[in-house]
Amino acid sequence: MSTAVIDTSDQSAAGSEPAASHLVTVTFRIRRFNPEVSAESAWEDFTLDIDPKDRVLDALHRIKWEQDGTLTFRRSCAHGICGSDAMRINGRNRLACKTLVKDITAIKDGKGAKPILVEAIKGLTVLKDLVVDMEPFFQAYRDVMPFLVTSGNEPTRERLQSAEDRERFDDTTKCILCAACTSSCPVFWNDGQYFGPAAIVNAHRFIFDSRDEAGEQRLEILNDKDGVWRCRTTFNCTDACPRGIEVTKAIQEVKRALITRRF
Known part of the structure; x- marks a missing residue:
């Protein structure tokens, strides 16, 4: 018995877009500070092709792993529980792990309309880049x-409390x-x-x-x-x-x- 063979070589590419077609080009402008190099901070730009649904924390990881290993920031759980990655993003205090790229920059023609500004939180001494003295x-x-x-002896059962x-x-x-x-x-x-x-x-x-x-x-x-x-x-x-x-x-x-x- 013969087996039918379907030729897919001439199929339209409409149903098989390139894997990277959903990526957009975004510039992250980060305020850098290294006391061993300079007493002044300075802005530095990093450009990434990134999924707009990625988080700012994902972008910072990419920058550190792929472009500049000296970039310094805090993070731990990466799920909005530990609170260690608080920073100023576009002028507002946010958690980098809860902030999506698409929510903080307009996307036009596959590019971010403006750079995303990232800097350390204010009011606390900056130790390096995005890390402050807590x-x-x-x-x-x-x-x-x-x-x-509480006072008195240690209880033999849990201290109960009403829902109210x-x-x-x-x-x-x-x-x-x-x-x-x-x-x-x-x-x-x-x-x-x-x-x-x-x-x-x-x-x-x-x-x-x-x-x-x-x-x-x-x-x-x-x-x-x-x-x-x-x-x-x-x-x-x-x-x-x-x-x-x-x-x-x-x-x-x-x-x-x-x-x-x-x-």
């Missing part, structure tokens, strides 16, 4: 006692300590002694926890001249939060608790 940020976090404080009590501070449990909110705050830019939104958010998480017994102590810490009263309610922090936390609302609730001593 120690002042974490010191403020530690200063507000971000842990449960849990909901009271549920929003502020979402913080991943990325510093996007704090480094978007103009008060923090001008005075690094200010506790900053992230520290206040993490104090809120325990001040309003019905199981905790150190609410008054935390409120007194935040009643300091560099504490919660420095907030000017610009909403930059809320806009910058990659987890959607209502940061400004939490800060106002802490202010109200300081006035009324009800929490």
Whole structure:
């Protein structure tokens, strides 16, 4: 029995586009800083053919692996949980692992209309390229006692809490300590002694926890001249939060608790 053979040599290419046809050419303009080379930072351009659905973090990996191995940035989980890759992208604080190329640049004729600007977050000392010194940020976090404080003997069972009590501070449990909110705050830019939104958010998480017994102590810490009263309610922090936390609302609730001593 003969076997039919289908000749595909003359088939139209319409149904088999080149594998790279979906790629677009995008320029990433990165603010570079290397204290061993110069005391000044400078912008440097890198051009990539990239899928517009790729993330900025993917582009940074490509640049480091393929073009310049000295490019320095932080990243860990790459899924918006660790918060380590916060940076300014097109003038806004974002997580590089959650920011898609297509969402931050217009694509025209297979090219990005404008370069994508990437730089370190503001208000913290830049160590190299996109890496900043996070120690002042974490010191403020530690200063507000971000842990449960109770008295008496260690319980023999878990400390139960109603769903209503849990909901009271549920929003502020979402913080991943990325510093996007704090480094978007103009008060923090001008005075690094200010506790900053992230520290206040993490104090809120325990001040309003019905199981905790150190609410008054935390409120007194935040009643300091560099504490919660420095907030000017610009909403930059809320806009910058990659987890959607209502940061400004939490800060106002802490202010109200300081006035009324009800929490």
